[in-house]
Amino acid sequence: MAVTARPWWQGVSRLQRRRLSLAAVVAVQLFILLAVANTVLSLDVVEDRREVVGGVETIHFRRELVGDIPLLVLVVVGMALPMASTRIRREPVLLVAVQLAVVGLIIFVLWPLAQVFLEGFRAAQGTTGFSLLQFERLLASPTVARASIHTILIGVISAVLSTGIGALVAYTLTLTDIPRKALLRVLVVLPLVSPPFVVSHAFIMLFGRRGLITYDLLHITKWTIYGPDGIVLVQLISDIPLAVLILMAVFASISRDLEDAAEDLGGRPFHVLRTVTFPLVTPAILTAALLNFISSIADFGNPMLIGGGYQVLATQAYIQLIELFDLQLGAALAMLLVIPALIAFALQHWITSRRSYVTVTGGARTGSLRKLPLGLKIPLFGLTMFLAGFTVLLYGSIFVGALVETWGFDFTPSTRHLAGLVTAVPQLRNSLIVSIGSGVVGGIIGIIIAWLVARQRFPGRGTLDFAATLMYAIPGTVIGIGYIIAFNASPYFWTGTFFIIIIAYAYRRLPVGLRTGVAAQKQIDPSLEEASLDLGASRIRTFTRITFPLLSRAFFAGVIYIFIRGMTDLSSAVFLNAGRTQLYTVRMFRVIITGSPSEAAAFAGLLIVIIMIALGVLSKITGKSFVDLFRI
Amino acid sequence: MKRSVLFLGVLSAFVLASCAAPTPIVQTVEVERVVTEQVEVEREVAVTPTPIGGQLTLYACLFDPDKLQVLFETFKAQYGVEVTCLDMSSGEALERIRAERDNPQGDVLFGTTNLSHVNLAADGLLEAYKGAGWNQLPDGAIKDPDGNWTGFYYGVIGFACSPARLAEINAECPDSWQDLLDPIYKGEIVIASPAASGTSYTVLSGMVQLLGSEDAAFEWYHQFNENVAQFTESGSAPARLAAQGEFAIGIAFAHDIQVQQDNGLDVIINFPSEGTPFEIGGISILKGAKDLPAAQAWVDYVFSTAFQRYHNDVAHRIPVVAGVALAEGTVGLDDVVLIEGYDPTEWAAQRDPLIARWQEEIGSTR
Numbered sequence A: 001m002a003v004t005a006r007p008w009w010q011g012v013s014r015l016q017r018r019r020l021s022l023a024a025v026v027a028v029q030l031f032i033l034l035a036v037a038n039t040v041l042s043l044d045v046v047e048d049r050r051e052v053v054g055g056v057e058t059i060h061f062r063r064e065l066v067g068d069i070p071l072l073v074l075v076v077v078g079m080a081l082p083m084a085s086t087r088i089r090r091e092p093v094l095l096v097a098v099q100l101a102v103v104g105l106i107i108f109v110l111w112p113l114a115q116v117f118l119e120g121f122r123a124a125q126g127t128t129g130f131s132l133l134q135f136e137r138l139l140a141s142p143t144v145a146r147a148s149i150h151t152i153l154i155g156v157i158s159a160v161l162s163t164g165i166g167a168l169v170a171y172t173l174t175l176t177d178i179p180r181k182a183l184l185r186v187l188v189v190l191p192l193v194s195p196p197f198v199v200s201h202a203f204i205m206l207f208g209r210r211g212l213i214t215y216d217l218l219h220i221t222k223w224t225i226y227g228p229d230g231i232v233l234v235q236l237i238s239d240i241p242l243a244v245l246i247l248m249a250v251f252a253s254i255s256r257d258l259e260d261a262a263e264d265l266g267g268r269p270f271h272v273l274r275t276v277t278f279p280l281v282t283p284a285i286l287t288a289a290l291l292n293f294i295s296s297i298a299d300f301g302n303p304m305l306i307g308g309g310y311q312v313l314a315t316q317a318y319i320q321l322i323e324l325f326d327l328q329l330g331a332a333l334a335m336l337l338v339i340p341a342l343i344a345f346a347l348q349h350w351i352t353s354r355r356s357y358v359t360v361t362g363g364a365r366t367g368s369l370r371k372l373p374l375g376l377k378i379p380l381f382g383l384t385m386f387l388a389g390f391t392v393l394l395y396g397s398i399f400v401g402a403l404v405e406t407w408g409f410d411f412t413p414s415t416r417h418l419a420g421l422v423t424a425v426p427q428l429r430n431s432l433i434v435s436i437g438s439g440v441v442g443g444i445i446g447i448i449i450a451w452l453v454a455r456q457r458f459p460g461r462g463t464l465d466f467a468a469t470l471m472y473a474i475p476g477t478v479i480g481i482g483y484i485i486a487f488n489a490s491p492y493f494w495t496g497t498f499f500i501i502i503i504a505y506a507y508r509r510l511p512v513g514l515r516t517g518v519a520a521q522k523q524i525d526p527s528l529e530e531a532s533l534d535l536g537a538s539r540i541r542t543f544t545r546i547t548f549p550l551l552s553r554a555f556f557a558g559v560i561y562i563f564i565r566g567m568t569d570l571s572s573a574v575f576l577n578a579g580r581t582q583l584y585t586v587r588m589f590r591v592i593i594t595g596s597p598s599e600a601a602a603f604a605g606l607l608i609v610i611i612m613i614a615l616g617v618l619s620k621i622t623g624k625s626f627v628d629l630f631r632i
Numbered sequence B: 001m002k003r004s005v006l007f008l009g010v011l012s013a014f015v016l017a018s019c020a021a022p023t024p025i026v027q028t029v030e031v032e033r034v035v036t037e038q039v040e041v042e043r044e045v046a047v048t049p050t051p052i053g054g055q056l057t058l059y060a061c062l063f064d065p066d067k068l069q070v071l072f073e074t075f076k077a078q079y080g081v082e083v084t085c086l087d088m089s090s091g092e093a094l095e096r097i098r099a100e101r102d103n104p105q106g107d108v109l110f111g112t113t114n115l116s117h118v119n120l121a122a123d124g125l126l127e128a129y130k131g132a133g134w135n136q137l138p139d140g141a142i143k144d145p146d147g148n149w150t151g152f153y154y155g156v157i158g159f160a161c162s163p164a165r166l167a168e169i170n171a172e173c174p175d176s177w178q179d180l181l182d183p184i185y186k187g188e189i190v191i192a193s194p195a196a197s198g199t200s201y202t203v204l205s206g207m208v209q210l211l212g213s214e215d216a217a218f219e220w221y222h223q224f225n226e227n228v229a230q231f232t233e234s235g236s237a238p239a240r241l242a243a244q245g246e247f248a249i250g251i252a253f254a255h256d257i258q259v260q261q262d263n264g265l266d267v268i269i270n271f272p273s274e275g276t277p278f279e280i281g282g283i284s285i286l287k288g289a290k291d292l293p294a295a296q297a298w299v300d301y302v303f304s305t306a307f308q309r310y311h312n313d314v315a316h317r318i319p320v321v322a323g324v325a326l327a328e329g330t331v332g333l334d335d336v337v338l339i340e341g342y343d344p345t346e347w348a349a350q351r352d353p354l355i356a357r358w359q360e361e362i363g364s365t366r
Helices: A013-041 A069-081 A086-090 A092-120 A133-140 A142-175 A181-193 A197-205 A212-217 A230-249 A255-263 A269-280 A283-298 A302-305 A312-324 A327-354 A375-403 A416-455 A463-472 A476-487 A498-510 A512-523 A526-534 A537-567 A583-592 A599-622 B002-019 B069-079 B088-100 B116-122 B132-136 B163-169 B198-211 B214-227 B237-243 B254-262 B292-302 B305-315 B345-350 B351-361
Strands: A042-055 A057-067 A404-406 A410-415 B023-027 B054-059 B081-086 B110-113 B147-159 B191-194 B228-232 B248-254 B268-270 B279-285
Touching: A013 A042, A013 A069, A013 A092, A013 B132, A057 A069, A057 A537, A057 B081, A057 B088, A069 A092, A086 B088, A092 A327, A092 A416, A092 A463, A092 A476, A092 A498, A092 A537, A092 B292, A133 A142, A133 A327, A142 A181, A142 A230, A142 A269, A142 A327, A142 B351, A181 A230, A181 A375, A181 A537, A181 A599, A197 A230, A197 A302, A197 A375, A197 A599, A197 B116, A230 A302, A255 A269, A269 A283, A269 A375, A283 A312, A283 A327, A283 A463, A283 A476, A283 B088, A302 A312, A302 A583, A312 A327, A312 A476, A327 A463, A327 A476, A375 A404, A375 A599, A404 A599, A416 A463, A416 A498, A416 A512, A416 A537, A416 A583, A416 A599, A463 A512, A476 A498, A498 A537, A512 A537, A512 B088, A526 A537, A526 B228, A537 A583, A537 A599, A583 A599, A583 B237, B054 B088, B054 B292, B069 B081, B069 B292, B069 B305, B088 B110, B088 B116, B110 B228, B110 B237, B110 B292, B116 B147, B116 B279, B116 B345, B132 B147, B132 B292, B147 B198, B147 B237, B147 B254, B147 B305, B191 B198, B191 B237, B198 B214, B198 B248, B198 B279, B198 B345, B198 B351, B214 B228, B214 B351, B228 B237, B237 B248, B237 B254, B248 B254, B254 B268, B279 B292, B279 B345, B292 B305, B345 B351
Parallel strands: B054 B081, B054 B110, B191 B228, B191 B248
Antiparallel strands: A042 A057, A057 B023, A404 A410, B110 B279, B147 B248, B147 B268, B147 B279
16 A cells, blocks of 8 residues: 555545635634634623612622624624635635734724824813813814924934935945944934934933033033924934934946946936935835934933923823823824824825836846945035944933933942842833833734735735725834724723733834745745646745745844834834833833933943843844845 | 634624623622721831731832831731832822722722821822821811811922032022022022923912912012022922032922932022911822721831831931921921921912913923
């Protein structure tokens, strides 16, 4: 008898196989629906009324089905929609994957955002019915009008400057032959590993009214760092690295041919730079500008520390919600924040879809260094050196500050503040758990959705892509508020659990994992997967054996990026932070506000060291250089 | 064709099922609870601890639960109750208590100004308890007449002065509200925005009480506004900024300023001679608290001399219980003159119109 083992399913007839897979699909549908229904609804025992007769008090109870019926309906609709297409129905794996992706997006992206909307149109806590009261209050308040203008102003200036400078620096670091490029790359990217408001703290330590440089060295009295100029400066330092990263990847991949042609036709170097090179990277520039704009308008830590009373929408939303407990007004403010973000998002999308920016074709020469005249090379080099040096100065002051008694007053070396960090270990542990968890979860979801969007053709693919990328446009403040409103009360009570923070971070950073996955997927020749399918492997097998290993680089990049963002995030952390799951960044922010500068510096220093160690370990494991780890 | 019908059938079954309105099941449960009369018993300050065991969850633990760890351990040793203190701001606490009204996860609201407690009492979310603390305090702003909440510390407003900065501008630390109007302090004063911070609203309402009328208070405020460098968003930022020497004077609660002194920063505190406004920190038991005896024992413990003294020592709030020795160097009620007739609870009700006027006359001009 033949010894070759046959997979069990080959003994089953084709019809029986069809029926089995149908049964399996129905079972999975039921399972998903039940799981969602179980989470979204619950049978509560609720107090009905109390009666006091004579000396006896009787409490009547009733059982009630509470929960978000609309959400359940949405989920059911979301699961039904993919089934409308015969193409999807024919492949069970595809069907289930699409449904899971859709359900996840509905529950964790669409629903919280819808809740913010609904809450903003509510008159007060507990009332029902549509009301424009909150918006009337906003319109009547001069503060909000000014805060809105300030927010947009700072956002645009920040975005334009950071992207402009970032583009110049990225070009310098990729395509010129300046010395010490490897070191400069690391230094320029350094601010990515710390929360943005740490930069504010360092600025105040160095450039405040009693700052080491402005006061002790230069004795400047007229100008202070506090105010909108301070906010923009600080945001520049935090935002330029992201622009540099995005643009470095693009500059390294554009083909030299167009520039050579321009030169051959007589264009001088600066002219070529201006009219050929930089326009080619327009999509990346717009992406960087968009991301920086959104991060700037959602930033509340920096304006709070260094703004000197300059009002912006993010701080107003924080104050209304956290300090003055007005959820409805906070939600209305959050909605105001979303509008400019969505407009910028739409604008970027529209501009990049109008033209073609492809330069990489077969046989392209990419990544070779350009020879620039000294007149261009020196200023570029100087700019990059200045940026790198400034970063070193800022972070150096953090580390020095952590190791002295009291920065600004007593510079005797002391380990007092390092010892004090022991109290922060629980929060650090929480942040690590949340960041690693959200990195893994976000990475997996991103890869799955990327596989769906890049490879599979089905109706609604574009919508899925758009919904997943929508989170790009939503400021962290809005997400935090949305999750509180959606999942704080019955029947979830998810506030204060690790689960909700991991999910929030994973979905918030989903677009990055998705974009990375899609880009990486597009690099893989479809014929590899087709060959596997032709040879009889199932879709799942193809994915796990062929696609995923090729995508592992993109997966890791996504995981790392989400991890770092999780460790350094404040704008949504401050809303998700609760009771048993206190997060490190929130604790650090409070210490900056109420503690001594050295104590705060110690907290910041520890966070930076931890992230660097994590990155170092990852760099060793994946064999990539430090900067390459971030490659999007 | 048949398969799609099957799918649609299964689907519509689900949709219909989920759309069905839930029918409430009325289940009457007889709970015998004999309602006894409240008998006023004079109880001493030192409460004899009896081990009761159980778990207690406190909300809004002020900002440094680590510092209060000793208190939790002593309480556990005496009563056998495991205490978990969840650190959150007053806004969060209010949100959570309201959201959890049908299924309270917390037992006691420990801290935050009495304003939060007043709001919760109005919503019927508190369990009245007239314990040792409530009984020994005089009637007035310090406690709720129905026993829903009790104040357990005072916080008084003070001026934080940076000696280094004052020396540079050749000025003294002011000791009255009138002094603050001196042009020598132009650009050197920081205070929080009343719209953003309870601390600053206390100052605003205090001035109205002190000067007798809103117009008089705003006249003072307009002149004061000339000297203010920044209206910060955070209530405790002025204390930090003055302590770090960024500005000469910061107006904040005395306990926040003393915390900066603990940090080793050089800052002195002065109090206005005309009178200073104050806040009251409250404690209350949440309705539906899972462990009522433990919650009541904690509330009693908070008013014990040992607790009040330790609380003053680490958090620098002023105790409400008479006869508690203050920690060395800390500020007590004897060091300040309180504004006569100032009731934080009453002023809390006036908040919206007063802030609106401030926004219009001062906030929007900056």
